[in-house]
Amino acid sequence: MEIKVIRKVLDVNNTMAEQNRKMFAEKEVFVLNVMSSPGSGKTTILEKTLPYMIPEIKSAVIVGDICTTNDANRLAKTGVSVVQINTDEFGGDCHLAAHVVEKAAGNLDLDAIDLLIVENVGNLVCPAEFDIGEDAKIVVLSVTEGEDKPVKYPLMFRVCDAAILNKIDLLPYLDYNREEVLNNIRQVHPGMPVFELSAKTGDGFRPWIEWLRQRIAQK
Amino acid sequence: MHEMGIAKQIIEIATSSIPAGMEDIPVERVNLKVGKLSSVVPDSLRFCFEILSKDTPLAGAELNIEEIPVVARCMECNIEWTTNKPVFVCKKCKSGSIKIISGQELDVVSIEVADPDTT
Numbered sequence: 001m002e003i004k005v006i007r008k009v010l011d012v013n014n015t016m017a018e019q020n021r022k023m024f025a026e027k028e029v030f031v032l033n034v035m036s037s038p039g040s041g042k043t044t045i046l047e048k049t050l051p052y053m054i055p056e057i058k059s060a061v062i063v064g065d066i067c068t069t070n071d072a073n074r075l076a077k078t079g080v081s082v083v084q085i086n087t088d089e090f091g092g093d094c095h096l097a098a099h100v101v102e103k104a105a106g107n108l109d110l111d112a113i114d115l116l117i118v119e120n121v122g123n124l125v126c127p128a129e130f131d132i133g134e135d136a137k138i139v140v141l142s143v144t145e146g147e148d149k150p151v152k153y154p155l156m157f158r159v160c161d162a163a164i165l166n167k168i169d170l171l172p173y174l175d176y177n178r179e180e181v182l183n184n185i186r187q188v189h190p191g192m193p194v195f196e197l198s199a200k201t202g203d204g205f206r207p208w209i210e211w212l213r214q215r216i217a218q219k
Numbered sequence: 220m221h222e223m224g225i226a227k228q229i230i231e232i233a234t235s236s237i238p239a240g241m242e243d244i245p246v247e248r249v250n251l252k253v254g255k256l257s258s259v260v261p262d263s264l265r266f267c268f269e270i271l272s273k274d275t276p277l278a279g280a281e282l283n284i285e286e287i288p289v290v291a292r293c294m295e296c297n298i299e300w301t302t303n304k305p306v307f308v309c310k311k312c313k314s315g316s317i318k319i320i321s322g323q324e325l326d327v328v329s330i331e332v333a334d335p336d337t338t
Contacts, residue, residue, distance in 0.1 A: 002329050005232065005328060006328060150305075191316075
């Protein structure tokens with residue numbers, strides 16, 4: 001005898017994500033979910049982005065890693081409040097889920113901030129599946145990673161609102177085909193804004209900062 | 220990659236769907252829809268489900284997974300097509316305004332229990 005169920009497996013996470021979304025809207029906080037594979041430069045990009053935001057746009061960061069507080073320590077030097085989540089406490093999850101973000105946000109004074117950046121666990125697969133209640137998602141790809149990453153991880157590139165192509169300062173030393181990666185992104189997610197920059201030198205930062213400011217203002 | 224967590228959720232959803240009064244009737248099958256664009260690997264999921272369902276009402280139940288193809292629709296000219304490749308540009312009008320109609324599912328559709336009259 002068949003009993004109809006018709007429920008999404010990720011129902012529990014999605015419900016929590018919607019609750020987060022409502023809470024962040026009430027507190028007027030813009031939430032940005034930053035994802036990439038390990039080592040693409042998420043933390044360095046955020047170290048360089050935050051000084052453009054503060055003090056006008058009061059900011060805070062939630063950082064997810066399986067282990068260590070290294071990223072939180074680095075970002076705290078920018079002067080913003082940082083909460084580190086270590087997922088090995090939850091069994092070593094390879095992504096941040098909505099309930100974990102909700103708990104971390106409880107350690108921040110949401111009334112005192114305008115922008116909350118969530119630096120997700122370095123992983124191009126799983127974080128794409130988990131809504132955390134964010135307003136925008138971005139993916140960071142670096143020029144040392146291979147031009148075919150967008151077609152190898154199509155879900156991630158489809159769910160994100162914009163992409164950052166980082167480490168362009170290394171281009172003179174690499175055989176990197178810039179047209180190929182841009183074309184691959186165009187195939188998977190036509191019209192996706194791509195910000196080519198170097199977190200090391202600061203080259204190319206302006207369009208990325210403008211986009212982020214515009215999105216925050218639109219909320 | 221996180222099939223253990225997904226298997227745990229499936230067991231909770233399926234267990235909570237067993238109607239009151241039928242708790243002693245064996246669950247024979249759990250029917251799922253898993254889209255090809257989701258990052259869940261069916262074989263890994265079956266493996267994790269088998270381990271986690273021991274000592275639950277779902278012990279011994281088969282996990283039946285229907286893999287759903289990725290179907291896209293062009294929002295400009297309305298044509299739909301099934302795709303195996305991660306290319307989301309309209310074949311006909313080359314528009315990039317595409318909606319994914321199916322292929323991202325991760326749903327528990329139904330559970331099948333032994334017929335109460337025969338147990």
